[in-house]
Amino acid sequence: MALERAHQGQLPPDNHVHTHWSWDTPDSSTMRKACERAIAQGLPAIAFTEHLDFTVWHDEDRATEEGLVDRYPAHQLPIDVEGYVAELAEVRGRFPELRIWSGIETGEPHLFAASIARHLEDSPVDRILGSLHSLSDEGRLVGVGRLLHVDADATMRRYLGEMVGMIESSDVFQVLAHVDFPRRYWPGGSHRYVEKDYEEEYRAVFRALAGSGRALEINTSSPLASADQVRWFREESGEAVSFGSDAHAPTAVGQKFDLAAAVAEAAGFRPGRDRFDFWRR
Template sequence: MFTASGRGTPVDRCRTHPDECNRLARAPILDVDGYLDSIERCQHRFPELRILTGVEFGQPHLHEAQASHLLDLGVIDRVLGSLHTLEVGDDRSEPNTLFRKWSADEVMWAYLDEIPRMVAGSRTFEVFTHIDYAVRAWPIESAGPFDPRRFEEGFRNAMRAIADSDRILEMNTRRLWPWITQWWSEEGGKAVTFGSDAHVPEALAANFPEATAMLAHYGFRPGQRPEEYWTR
């Protein structure tokens, strides 16, 4: 595990030498016992809060056995699935790296084409997260502003696969895209959840008021409790 800041850290090296990011950014093995102990201590310290357990599986269709083993423990309340990397030969790379090697359109289509395969190849997650993940690294300097209409068919196919599998789509509030909500509802999506993707405490629940208003416009309504999915 590498540190998040500081001169000369691996992260600094990753920023200045992006081709090395995949080698450097290796997540540590999840300490399930330590995580559950932390949750229990938080629940004890803040009894007035309802604190749920959760896990995000990256590329779960490639690690189905390991993901299933964790779920068999019966201790995880909410299970997310995410797509962060794409196949490159015998390895996998993040979109931010691939945008420097492939054309921007090629990266986007490869990402969108992989989503239905991930949905079909895994039964371990219930929420698909940040469907706009590849868009975050879109190379605006070389490719111009991102236009979702150029990739509408790919986004809709991906959303249809998620909806047809009775899964939920996360409305990631790091960026609010009305077209995601619109296309999700038009492709049969019946439920959403919210995620601020907060990597720092100050960003927790950022843009939730705007996101809820947008979802309400497309017919989604909250559940009886705050943690429940919004449905239509």
């Protein structure tokens, strides 16, 4: 029934899309191709949220205070803001029927407040996502997927605990992206991950997020969140959900949004004030 309603109604915007301006995305992933896909999927809007990850940071950043010296492995590169802005202007002119937002996905924003503020001072954007991809390990930021293979259960609990701290100490982002990011890299396959085992930790994250008035992302590149998980957010007074494909290729824009809409509906969320809005309780 919920799936049927999702098909009959307007699909939500895709608030989480990467192009070749992100360090981990191929050159073939252009804004034009992503916009063409969004229109073909019937989406009203798209946000180009390129990765903003720091391998060098300022003395004022908490990362410095905590004694973090580098990332491992450090493949991250800065955004070419000039090129990004020029291509954004081009597609906004080419596709007037599609609302096109600028954006960033900030990695570990609680550790890099000063660096992010300086970036946004020169390059303001419409959408800001907050993400946790890495945890500290002996003075370095290490991708969480690597730490899972040491102790998956302890790493997941530590990850969700760190996410609470991230929410409570950073107000720069509007949407919390992929709350269970480590699940993508779960030892033995994501099908072995048991969401219910971490309900208490999820609820702590959701209480913090709801208390801040920000939106939870339903990420469709991750193994799709269950209606139970999204319902936990609602039960902890969460008000809004955002939909993000986390696309790193144009063909992934809007992927599984019909199913994601069904999950949101089953958890008690409905389309918002207009077709560009978050979905709300």
